[in-house]
Amino acid sequence: MINNIVLVGRTTKTIELKQNKNGTPYVQFTLAVNRPYKEEQGGQQADFITCVAWNKTAETIANYVLKGTMIGVEGRLQVRNYENEAGIRQYISEVLVNKFTFIESKKSSAMPEPVEPFNYQQPNCETFNHSFETSQSNNYNNPFNTATTLAGGLNSNVATISISDDDLPF
Numbered sequence: 001m002i003n004n005i006v007l008v009g010r011t012t013k014t015i016e017l018k019q020n021k022n023g024t025p026y027v028q029f030t031l032a033v034n035r036p037y038k039e040e041q042g043g044q045q046a047d048f049i050t051c052v053a054w055n056k057t058a059e060t061i062a063n064y065v066l067k068g069t070m071i072g073v074e075g076r077l078q079v080r081n082y083e084n085e086a087g088i089r090q091y092i093s094e095v096l097v098n099k100f101t102f103i104e105s106k107k108s109s110a111m112p113e114p115v116e117p118f119n120y121q122q123p124n125c126e127t128f129n130h131s132f133e134t135s136q137s138n139n140y141n142n143p144f145n146t147a148t149t150l151a152g153g154l155n156s157n158v159a160t161i162s163i164s165d166d167d168l169p170f
Contacts, residue, residue: 005095007033008073008103009046010069011032011066013029013030014067015061017063028052029051030050033049057097064102071100073099076098077093
């Protein structure tokens with residue numbers, strides 16, 4: 001038997017970490033997943049799917065996923081039921097998240113925030129024109145600069161592409 005769900009969508013609100021009666025951490029959030037077609041007026045339709053994650057996955061989601069973040073979720077569909085105060089049986093369908101992934105980078109910046117280690121020394125521009133051995137010895141306290149220098153630097157002229165949601169197959 002197969003029960004596997006893969007979703008890509010945006011979170012609808014800020015996610016809070018909670019604990020059950022046993023102290024196990026969990027999060028419950030809604031993922032807005034666009035439908036592959038539009039309304040007659042041209043607007044985008046979406047399904048709002050409840051997702052639940054437990055333990056370390058829940059902690060990571062609560063710490064790093066913000067409202068509106070596009071994430072990919074893999075898990076299984078679970079249907080549970082209970083009887084409410086009025087005696088009516090209620091059914092709940094939700095995705096139990098096994099793993100997730102970030103689909104896009106932070107919107108605020110395309111470049112990562114630099115992390116300055118202890119004893120950081122700002123390299124001068126001449127360092128980047130020397131060979132690997134010179135560059136390695138001058139930037140040894142900052143492996144980020146050494147790695148990016150060897151890879152051609154972060155400020156190289158790289159053509160960026162722009163893809164709208166309409167161009168994506170999902």
